[in-house]
Amino acid sequence: xxxxxxxxxxxxxxxxxxxxxxxxxxxxxxxxxxxxxxxxxxxxxxxxxxxxxxxxxxxxxxxxxxxxxxxxxxxxxxxxxxxxxxxxxxxxxxxxxxxxxxxxxxxxxxxxxxxxxxxxxxxxxxxxxxxxxxxxxxxxxxxxxxxxxxxxxxxxxxxxxxxxxxxxxxxxxxxxxxxxxxxxxxxxxxxxxxxxxxxxxxxxxxxxx
Numbered sequence: 001x002x003x004x005x006x007x008x009x010x011x012x013x014x015x016x017x018x019x020x021x022x023x024x025x026x027x028x029x030x031x032x033x034x035x036x037x038x039x040x041x042x043x044x045x046x047x048x049x050x051x052x053x054x055x056x057x058x059x060x061x062x063x064x065x066x067x068x069x070x071x072x073x074x075x076x077x078x079x080x081x082x083x084x085x086x087x088x089x090x091x092x093x094x095x096x097x098x099x100x101x102x103x104x105x106x107x108x109x110x111x112x113x114x115x116x117x118x119x120x121x122x123x124x125x126x127x128x129x130x131x132x133x134x135x136x137x138x139x140x141x142x143x144x145x146x147x148x149x150x151x152x153x154x155x156x157x158x159x160x161x162x163x164x165x166x167x168x169x170x171x172x173x174x175x176x177x178x179x180x181x182x183x184x185x186x187x188x189x190x191x192x193x194x195x196x197x198x199x200x201x202x203x204x205x206x207x208x209x
Contacts, residue, residue: 056206059198066196067096068113073136078207089200090191097189100127100145101135107175107183108166109147109157124153139185147180154180167195 050058064074081091096102101116104125110116117135119125126132126146127139139145147157160166161181169175170193175183 053206056202059200059202060206062196062198063093063096063200063203066113067099067102068117069096069136075207078203087200089204092203093191093194093198093200094189095138097194098138098140099135100125100132100137100139103139103145103173103183103185106167106170107145107173107181108161108169109145109181109183111160111163111166115160119156124148124156141185141187143185144182145184146182149180157181170195 060074064070069077077095078088078092081095082088084091101110101113101120104110104116104119105113109125110119120135121133123131123133124147126148127137128144129146131148147153157180169183170189172185172187172189172193173183174186175181
């Protein structure tokens with residue numbers, strides 16, 4: 001599994017919005033997007049108007065960095081979405097939203113998607129009572145996501161659930177207050193459940209060239 005090992009605050013500054021790559025820290029005054037203006041690098045204040053290609057590229061980069069996927073995997077999601085009936089852009093965002101690392105984050109068991117990926121690969125999360133260490137697993141309606149019933153896993157999830165600034169659980173997921181914490185996928189996510197401000201149609205236009 002590939003991962004970004006550089007400074008992640010530069011990614012948020014480049015896109016000009018909070019991607020919440022550091023979890024609840026992004027809602028504090030330490031957030032680099034609010035403290036420093038412009039994109040990272042020496043020539044941050046560039047002249048000229050962004051081209052049509054640049055606008056579409058930035059939309060794609062926002063989604064890739066928000067969900068933590070690289071180009072090859074993102075192309076696979078797009079190919080899968082293009083074969084589904086309906087709007088390709090909406091299908092693409094729904095697929096990304098169904099990733100297990102995203103679901104663990106949305107349930108509040110992790111404060112960020114990078115942390116959720118680490119929890120999954122380290123065996124802290126189970127699906128339908130069975131251990132699963134694949135962050136890209138696509139959840140389905142009826143799936144039960146549970147923190148593993150051991151002391152270290154329970155403490156880790158409890159500290160994240162009690163963190164300040166955690167967003168509410170989306171409507172397509174249900175979180176129960178049992179010990180250990182548990183969540184359930186009640187339905188597939190829709191366009192109204194996407195929290196990232198992005199225009200999927202621009203991504204479709206870019207990748208359909």
